Amino acid sequence: MTTIREDREGRSPVAGDRESRDRRTDGREKRTDGNATRPRGSLEEDLGPALDRRRFLGVAGAGAGAMALGGLPGASGSGSGEKRIQPGPEGGPAVVQTRSPEVLIVGAGAFGAWTALYLQRRGVQVTLVDQHGPANSRATSGGETRGVRTSYGDREHGPIWTRWAAESIRRWKAWDDEVSGAGAAPLFYITGDLILRPEAEPYLRRTTSQWDDLAIPYEWLEMDEVRRRWPIIGTDEMTLALYEPGAGVVRARRAMETVTQAFQRAGGEIRVARVMPGEVSGGRLQGVVTDEGEGLTADTYVFACGPWLPKVLPGVMADRLRVPMGHIYYFGPPPGDHRFEFPNMPSFGIPGSTGWPALPPDFRGFRVRTGGRPPEDPDLSSRAEISPESFQRIREYMARWFPVLADQPILETRACHYESSTDRNFIVDVHPEWENAWITGGGSAEAFKQGPLLGDYIAHRLVGMDLDPEATPGFRLDDDVFTDEERRELEP
Numbered sequence: 001m002t003t004i005r006e007d008r009e010g011r012s013p014v015a016g017d018r019e020s021r022d023r024r025t026d027g028r029e030k031r032t033d034g035n036a037t038r039p040r041g042s043l044e045e046d047l048g049p050a051l052d053r054r055r056f057l058g059v060a061g062a063g064a065g066a067m068a069l070g071g072l073p074g075a076s077g078s079g080s081g082e083k084r085i086q087p088g089p090e091g092g093p094a095v096v097q098t099r100s101p102e103v104l105i106v107g108a109g110a111f112g113a114w115t116a117l118y119l120q121r122r123g124v125q126v127t128l129v130d131q132h133g134p135a136n137s138r139a140t141s142g143g144e145t146r147g148v149r150t151s152y153g154d155r156e157h158g159p160i161w162t163r164w165a166a167e168s169i170r171r172w173k174a175w176d177d178e179v180s181g182a183g184a185a186p187l188f189y190i191t192g193d194l195i196l197r198p199e200a201e202p203y204l205r206r207t208t209s210q211w212d213d214l215a216i217p218y219e220w221l222e223m224d225e226v227r228r229r230w231p232i233i234g235t236d237e238m239t240l241a242l243y244e245p246g247a248g249v250v251r252a253r254r255a256m257e258t259v260t261q262a263f264q265r266a267g268g269e270i271r272v273a274r275v276m277p278g279e280v281s282g283g284r285l286q287g288v289v290t291d292e293g294e295g296l297t298a299d300t301y302v303f304a305c306g307p308w309l310p311k312v313l314p315g316v317m318a319d320r321l322r323v324p325m326g327h328i329y330y331f332g333p334p335p336g337d338h339r340f341e342f343p344n345m346p347s348f349g350i351p352g353s354t355g356w357p358a359l360p361p362d363f364r365g366f367r368v369r370t371g372g373r374p375p376e377d378p379d380l381s382s383r384a385e386i387s388p389e390s391f392q393r394i395r396e397y398m399a400r401w402f403p404v405l406a407d408q409p410i411l412e413t414r415a416c417h418y419e420s421s422t423d424r425n426f427i428v429d430v431h432p433e434w435e436n437a438w439i440t441g442g443g444s445a446e447a448f449k450q451g452p453l454l455g456d457y458i459a460h461r462l463v464g465m466d467l468d469p470e471a472t473p474g475f476r477l478d479d480d481v482f483t484d485e486e487r488r489e490l491e492p
């Protein structure tokens, strides 16, 4: 596996070994309001008509509908579906029949929850199963905040991710309009995003070229202008400042709550249970099994288990995902100093780190992410225990870039596992051996922002429709696998 080696945080230059699978085939509409292209539809349009259910069942290969229960190893339960009492055969006792969901999604993070919502709103019956519930503190999507920007000159598939991120920003705003009324604090805050560099890099050139292609607004700022606008940033080592005014930050955990609540309001079912794949026969997964031995069945299964994918699907995913830990620190500015709070500071990408201002309504602190530690089992890793060396490193970092905060208190820390794929692109593909099971994930440190579009895209793929044929080849499971050494790398 060869990874791309230059990125937003200033690591070295791009060299992908994979022939670009991201070439455009067709299938996108031209925007009429600019020169950008984007996947068809919008949140409003795409949540509209119910899907053709015959087509859905055809694609899912489940012409017979719900599968029988009980064929799973250790299965003893009643499945996850609605129970209906039906008269028994001629004079016999009544029998309890279970109508299984059409789709069972394992994992209620950004991939699973958004997919569940889009499917359910189109009339597909979905059960969403998560071992600790949606937006839990171990999930990668359970963090406080996530950045939403479009600067992807560091990725081989950058043009597609840039286009997707621009569309996702539009959808985050639409989602806020839908769920954040009646006094609820917004989920998405337009902070702008500032990339600072000591010297010119291909990353910057490719990013601005992608922005030009898509008519995404940006500004090159003089360093004096940066110092004038944000005097709290230590800029002495920097010569270049690239500003994306439309970027923002989303309150991640709270956003996932709104998505799963909307899913439930639409009739979807959420189960809190740890499940593993059950029996496979005829190339089809026959169900999943809870720790208690209950079998849950459906027509189609989606494994959206984030950094747990290697544990849940070891045969396919053990060597295809890297799960190092990322650390996040929330610094408390001096009392009365509001310069580190929204809207007085943009999100930023400075060599070695990203971060953003404290957001309302809770102003948890000035957020900085840097460092981390090698892969661990996500069920066993401690999120609170951070080494003294890591604390030392973050303080040195702050002294260099945000000197006012260097000795200020750290109010909170967060940690989560990345879930990086071999080509650092998302995975949306059918399991290589189980025709009715999908694997989704491989967010590679960037999927949260794309949740509103990813869910829509995956929901379409499940029914045999492709919202973005240009993106699809890049989402295939890579033949490439990580070496042991690569898997231990710290970078996402």
Ligand SMILES: Cc1cc2nc3c(=O)[nH]c(=O)nc-3n(C[C@H](O)[C@H](O)[C@H](O)COP(=O)(O)OP(=O)(O)OC[C@H]3O[C@@H](n4cnc5c(N)ncnc54)[C@H](O)[C@@H]3O)c2cc1C
Binding pocket: 106, 107, 108, 109, 110, 111, 112, 129, 130, 131, 132, 133, 134, 135, 136, 138, 139, 140, 141, 142, 145, 146, 147, 148, 273, 274, 275, 276, 304, 305, 306, 307, 308, 309, 312, 325, 326, 327, 328, 369, 415, 416, 417, 418, 419, 440, 441, 442, 443, 444, 445, 446, 447, 448, 449, 450
């Ligand atoms: C430190 C850090 C910073 C990041 N910053 C950004 C950012 O600024 N912007 C951005 O867009 N992205 C960012 N990301 C990446 C982004 O958060 C992830 O790509 C995304 O949240 C992954 O979502 P997921 O659904 O794949 O995984 P998860 O959110 O982890 O969801 C997987 C779910 O599956 C459940 N599960 C696992 N196994 C089982 C099982 N056997 N049975 C039942 N349930 C199970 C888990 O409980 C979990 O809830 C960051 C990631 C990290 C670690």
